[in-house]
Amino acid sequence: MFLYGHKLKNQPANIVEQLSKTPSDPGVYLMQNENNQVLYVGKAKHLKNRIRSYFNSSSNLSPKIQQLVHNIERFEYIVTETETEALILENNLIKQLKPYYNDRLKDDKTYPFIKVTLQEKFPKVLFTRNIKNDGSKYFGPFTSARSVRTTMNLLKRLFPYRSCTKTITGKDDRPCLDFHINRCVGPCIGASTKDDYNEIINHVILFLEGDKKEIIRQLKTAMKKSSINLEYEKAANYRDQILSIEQINEKQRMFNADKSYKDIIGIYLSNNEAAIQVLHIRNGNMVGRNHFLMESIMDNKENVIAREFIEQYYSFYHEIPSEIIVQTELDTEREITEAWLKSKKNKSVKITIPKRGDKKKLLNLAIQNAKEQYNNKFVGEKIQLEHTKNTLLEIEESLGLNKIPKRIECYDISNIQGTNPVGSMTVFIDGEPEKSHYRKFKIAHVEGINDYSMMKEVLSRRLKNLSDPKKPDWNNKPDLIVIDGGKGHLNASLQTLLELGLYPEINICSLAKKKEEIFVPEQAESIILPRNSTALHLFQYIRDEAHRFAITFHRSLRNKKSNLSIIDSIPGIGPKKKFALFEKYQTIKQIENASITNISKINGFNNSLAQKIKNTIKEWRKSQEKISDKLN
Structure with missing residues (x-):
């Protein structure tokens, strides 16, 4: 193969001159931009004619190809012996370079497979997303992980292969539960030979290949053999497998005249x-x-x-x-x-x-x-986009905004009597949650119960980062800020925007939960949208998402703090006993489930202390449930 490069000038005459040096052989061509980035890879039976076709009249080219040609600054080509060789090379280069203008299957790297590890003495049947040249046999791709797991659950009911990952020596003392419920033939304890086990794996492969007729033939032979040898339980298992496969076969049968793949x-x-x-x-x-x-x-x-x-x-x-x-x-x-x-x-x-x-x-x-x-995909998406557009237009008109709110940020405060106060920021772009943009805040500068001051702190910390080049993730400016609360919450938040010089550039409103009233600046009366309004439904979704995010963060902080302090509050437990207790039981839940007798066996503990621990945890659990009820 030979690799050549040509610099394309703007003048058509120069292009013609350079193309005249391109051979008429089969090969692969790579279109590049001014930064030498490969934009497109193609193959051709006749390189010169194919490359020239891009620079002829653009009237016959699709808009995307016209855009490609506009960005081409250079091209390279690789001459091959045959067009088949060009096809193989083109495919390899596309996979390697992933050019922007090459059409690629959407999400083609995410599909799952079933993997049978034939290189092992006792093969496993596994779920995988990674294809390796390791001697395994792969079946797929499947369109979803759920369909793979459904198939694997069916396989496990039909064929008693192992689901463990241990090295099989045949010398284990005890088998796992699968052996006792006839879901595994127990190669780990030597209950199955290599040949018998691999016969099961062969049936798995035949099933995945669709050759159920051959499986049934083999199982019937094995069933007869077991009956002759008076192995009636084994024969009954084979019979059940045959019946199950025949039932599946009936459901799958379709155009059965042609037996080819x-x-x-x-x-x-x-x-x-x-x-x-x-x-x-x-x-x-x-x-x-x-x-x-x-x-x-x-x-x-x-x-x-x-x-x-x-x-x-x-x-x-x-x-x-x-x-x-x-x-x-x-x-x-x-x-x-x-x-x-x-x-x-x-x-x-x-x-x-x-x-x-x-x-x-x-x-x-x-x-x-x-x-x-x-x-379902493209038409449905277009309908959804139109629905979202109308919803955002309704918000703009109902609230009297100065722009369509493409990016909406919602803020909520969560605390119980001023303890562990936190704030949350959720983000919706074009009416959809953008969870990678969500943020949470620990309140650092407000003492006691003061929701307004807490909201001002959260907004100030977020909006001061809008122009910080060191924090590019914070630089996206919202079109609309939604505050979870009433008129007072709105006024406190508006004051922060005014102090930062961001109002009226950034629109703001608040949503009060009781009557779903919307408050906006410079308007005394609240706005109440119809119950069937799509704008109201979106506001409720955004508000509830911010509330959920804040509560989840608050709960995690509270639980973390409670887990650390609850044992410290028990008289008679110092650092050494606390260490001994958590060395035995790693979590509060484990201590809660342990018996008084078992706790008292820990060095330095007795029944009285164990009873104190259990009573303290019981009271703590009740208080946590009350707090959770308030949060919800």
Whole structure:
């Protein structure tokens, strides 16, 4: 391979001159900006023609490609022997460089897998998100962690493999609970040989591959063998496994005429956004499906998306089937992509476009599901955005604000009779909570019970950091501040904004809980929004979130302080006895659950002291419950 670089000038003549030096071979090209950052990686059967196409008339280019071309300052290319080699190299470079303008599957690194550790003498079946070349066999990706755990729970009920992580020697004294409830064959105590255990793992793999017919055949053989050997309990276990698998098989059966392994890829495309549904068919059964979303697509043509999706998906998805069914011809020769798939699977892979029959029915099903996914995601998002926009406009108009409140910050104070006072700040951006921006404050400069002064302290500490370059996380200026409280809370908070010169630039209001009254500056009467108002619902959500956040922080401080002081308050317990007590019982909860007899056995303790400890904790617990009731 040969790597070349060209500096692009603004003049078209120079571009033409430099492109004239680009070869007509197959290869990969890398578009870069003025900082030499790779913006886009592509492959071409004919490098010169493909690169030249970017700099011809822009009228035929999508807006995203036009933006890309505008930012190109330089390009490089790598010549390859074949287009298949270019495809492999392109895919590797995209994964390595993650260029901004390359369409990538959304969240493609988050999908979970089931991992079978075949490299071990007694393999485990595990949940994982990390694919390693360690000799394990991987099944997935699954669309959610929940679906993986559901599958693994089913596997554990069907097949008695081990769930422990210990090294198996066969010499343990006692097995775990799984052995006693027939969920494990007990290799740890030598109750199962390596061959018998690996037969179970083989059944797990066949199940995950969808080959339930072969599992049933093997289990029936094992059941007959056990019956002949008078191992009736073992035979009964095999019988139960067979019945369970047959019931599952009935629920999964679908288009059973064709026994091959295939994936069906359905694409629904609209407005430079696509939803893609992949159905996994194994031995005539639909054993799973995955869905993906692609946004801001460079080239919104089905044939381009189909080819790019196959390249991305099967470089990430380890189980490549023998047949891939799509709805359109690819934008390059089908044989090129098939050759690339063969290089990964080490077996032939066929890409087909059915016109009729069961395969066409499955393809239509995949496309229909893709459309549903598109509507749920993109159309639903647009409806939600419109709903949020109208809600924020209602807030702006109802409160007479000087701008739409895109960033809303809400503040609350939490304390019980002045103890452990804290403040909370919650943040909503475009009507949604931005939890990474939440902040909590310990009140440091206010003595006694004075909510107004506490609120002023919290606001002052937060707003003084707006322009601090050393604290960039605090530099986002709110469009609206919401105070949890009434008119008095608003006036105290407004005074802080005036002192800092931030009003009326930053809008402010307060929300009183009793009648859900909203108070704004320079207006004597409160504002009461209709009960069905979406603006009111958003205000309530924001206020309740700030209240929850403040209470949680206050409770954690109070519990921490109580845990430290409660034992110190008991007569007869000094530092040494306290150390001995917590060496035996690490938490107040453990001490509470311990018996008087067991506590009295600690060196230096007796029944009388143990009884004092139990009584003190009991009274303390009652007081904590009363405080919690007040907080809530």
